[in-house]
Amino acid sequence: MSIRVENLSHTYNPGTPFERCAVDNVTLEIKDGEFVAIIGETGSGKSTLIQHFNGLLKPTGGRVFVDEVDIWGKGVHLKTVRQKVGLVFQYPEHQLFEETVFKDIAFGPRNIGLPDDEVDRRVEQAMKMVGLDFEALRDRSPFELSGGEKRRVAMAGVIAMKPSVIVLDEPASGLDPHGRDQVLAEIQQLHQEFGFTVVLVSHSMEDVAKLARRVMVLHKAKLIADGSTRDVFGMEDVLSKAGLEAPQVTRLMQELARRNMKVRTDILTVEEAKREILRVLGGEGRVS
Amino acid sequence: MNRVSDEIIITENLVYSYSSEDQEIEMQALAGVNLSIARGEFVAIIGRNGSGKSTLAKHFNALFLPTSGTVRINGMDTQDPRNLWRIRQTVGMVFQNPDNQIVSTTVEEDVAFGPENLGVPPDEIRRRVNLALEWVGMSEYMRHAPHLLSGGQKQRVAIAGVLAMRPKCIVLDEPTAMLDPSGRREVLDTVKRLNKEEGITVVLITHFMDEAALGDRVVVIDQGKIVMDDVPRKIFSQVELIRQLHLDVPQVTRLAHELNKSGVTIPEDALTVEELADALSGSYRESAVASYGE
Structure with a gap:
């Protein structure tokens, strides 16, 4: 499943004094099976952009293609588009409302008229995919669960619709470091084991560095960078223009290079930094 | 007797319990906390979700009262209802979601809300609002509508609203959880400056370890108890222990x-x-x- 947007623009309240252009002429393509991150400051247009991916917002200019079909073209049912592209909003646990975990996750599949046994199957499968114990939790109230569990229930509700693409807006915010690692590990697994295409919107550059293979940077409604995670986190000027910062370890390597240590600077994780520093201290790459 | 002390917050054997929904089990959110925070300190409190850190913070301005044990703010016992208003003026709170803390249609009215409620005379309110906005670097937004500001700006307005009450201490409960990186920086720079330049005591509750590292001291809470209390260097160099507590460095x-x-x-x-x-x-x-x- 691919998503392609072509010269996409979105202006809120056009023709009024409150007119504001939130997405300005953005062209990008997310290919099937990719893990992409979108980063940028609050107000840079990230949320507006992702709401176009499944037709929640209609572009005021340009076009959106899901699987090469123009989703605003004639005869296209947005309902099918929305099943293909699942959106998990920020703090999705605020949208839980049912009495039991099962009912909450089953809401979407029931709504599209699936038979009971298929609904059962999907709920069980979705819970397994996000690491929730089906038997132990199905009849519990979602409101009694921990923050991390609630969030996974909300994610399961989206997954139960069997989308091919999952778009997650700040999936780890507000969780403690351990809960954060858990949710991110689930997302990693959804991508690697179950083959979902994942679009991650996040303010945590460390999480983005760990997970995404490709990063897009939005700034003042425009796409100002789009490349491999290593390349983008190496663009210090682009990041600072966008009000962002590479992860601590990346900045450490950049600082070491400035101090004439012959280290690679395209480092994304603590593990990679460790290997590179050991290599350099171990003798290779030393200044002669 | 007029007890003069260097401590602005003192908790002694603080226990806070509540019953579960079906009233059957007594849960202890705080299980005997002894903590002293000195005037002018910058203390970060960290702990996993559900560790009791927010519950503790809400005792610092008498939003919660101890089930047993005592909490003294500037020497005033929070159990005594006569102290309530003076305690709330001494310790101001800033919460996670800036949108839930805005009450007015312009920034200056929002900041004036607290002192107006205290019955402060208009001239004095004017002075306080101007100064508070200056301290958080938001003077030029005085007549702006708060809902149109960025997250970091909204939080700074919320901090100004607290400052206009002339508190000696500010407690911030995950003030940056919903902000982007530059919003986080704005809020933290403001907080650090208030602590260093104005001598305001700061208690910062956070899930971001790099923020906690800014404190003079880090207190780690787990299962309702203080399990570590030291300077950031000593806390974060214990990597294995910190990770066992579901935290990170x-x-x-x-x-x-x-x-x-x-x-x-x-x-x-x-x-x-x-x-x-x-x-x-x-x-x-x-x-x-x-x-x-x-």
Whole structure:
């Protein structure tokens, strides 16, 4: 499943004094099976952009293609588009409302008229995919669960619709470091084991560095960078223009290079930094 | 007797319990907390979700009252209802979601809300609002509508609203959880400045370890108890213990720890990029010198 947007623009309240252009002429393509991150400051247009991916917002200019079909073209049912592209909003646990975990996750599949046994199957499968114990939790109230569990229930509700693409807006915010690692590990697994295409919107550059293979940077409604995670986190000027910062370890390597240590600077994780520093201290790459 | 003390917050054997929904089990959110915070300190409180850190913070301005034990704010017992208003003026709270803390249609009215409620005379309110906005760097937004500001700006307005009450201490409960990186920086710079320049005591509750590292002191709460209480360097150099508590350490601290495990002898208590770069460029020069001698 691919998503392609072509010269996409979105202006809120056009023709009024409150007119504001939130997405300005953005062209990008997310290919099937990719893990992409979108980063940028609050107000840079990230949320507006992702709401176009499944037709929640209609572009005021340009076009959106899901699987090469123009989703605003004639005869296209947005309902099918929305099943293909699942959106998990920020703090999705605020949208839980049912009495039991099962009912909450089953809401979407029931709504599209699936038979009971298929609904059962999907709920069980979705819970397994996000690491929730089906038997132990199905009849519990979602409101009694921990923050991390609630969030996974909300994610399961989206997954139960069997989308091919999952778009997650700040999936780890507000969780403690351990809960954060858990949710991110689930997302990693959804991508690697179950083959979902994942679009991650996040303010945590460390999480983005760990997970995404490709990063897009939005700034003042425009796409100002789009490349491999290593390349983008190496663009210090682009990041600072966008009000962002590479992860601590990346900045450490950049600082070491400035101090004439012959280290690679395209480092994304603590593990990679460790290997590179050991290599350099171990003798290779030393200044002669 | 008029007890003069250097402590602005003192808790003694603080226990807070509540019953579960079906009233059957008594849960202890706080299970005997003894904590003293001195005037002018910057203390970070960290702990996993559900550890009791927010419950503790809500005792600092009498939003919650102890089930047993005592909490004294500037010497005033929070159990005594006569102290309530003076306690709330002494300790101001800032919460996670800036949108839930806005009450007015312009920034200056929002900041004036607290002192107006206290019956402060208009001239004095004017002075306080101007000063509070100046302290958080938001003077030029005085007549703006708060809902149109960025997250970091909204939080700074919320902080100004607290400052206009002339508190001695500010308690911030995950003030940056919903902000982007530059919003986070704005809020933290503001908080640090208020602490250093105006001498306001700061209690910062956070899930971001790099923010906690800014404190003079870090208190770690787990299962309703204080399990660690020390300067950031001493706390974060205990990488294994911190991770067992479902927390983390800043990336550079973890890297220093990992390098030590692999035989690179550098201080394990680096907290910033600068510090670790200093340590590493030192051992890099040494290894270069050593190789000349070979």
